[in-house]
Amino acid sequence: DIQMTQSPSSLSASVGDSVTITCRASQGIGKSLAWFQQKPGKAPKSLIYAASTLQSGVPSKFSGGGSGTEFTLTISSVQSEDFAVYYCQQYVTYPYTFGQGTKLEIK
Amino acid sequence: EVQLVESGGGLIQPGGSLRLSCAVSGLVFRAYPMSWVRQAPGKGLEWVSIISGSGGNTYYADSVKGRFIISRDNSKNTFYLHMNSLRVDDTAVYYCANLGVDWYFDLWGRGTLVTVSS
16 A cells, blocks of 8 residues: 655744645555545645645645655645645545545634 | 435435445436545545446455445436445445546546444
């Protein structure tokens, strides 16, 4: 199975900051990488697929990059509604696997 | 507007069976692969199963293989997760999701809670 490792596991930021989350795959996955946002008690929301393509309706403050084994999710000018848990996930092969999550908290 | 609505969750004893449903509207259902993903209390996301648009291809996580069966009824715009031999560690919120053209997760339902306990 492909292991997905996110760093950091938690992150504190102030409103207006820019933050970056890293996701590493245990083997190359090309660009078959997605990012999700999940708020407490809510379903995940798809943000990005193909490493860098925004899902419909997702604001451009979110951006993704990378290929192969290393990927990033950057949120520019963090606002209160962005505080949540973020997950990466590979879909190049079964079983699909998720990272452990990164909790973005208010400083 | 695309909507996915899960149903069928509840409290079940270990060893029991349960069928989850996901009713889908707002898209050409038969054109899309569909998936189940679960989340145990306080834990991260775990992929469970995928079914192709025709229903001819199915895929499972090792943790549920041989116990769970995914199926779909394209005439009813609904797909299912038949869960057998349930274990305490199957306790989770189960989400349904549709997949995009390259089989990435697109939209998600709100989830249904399955609790396996005696």
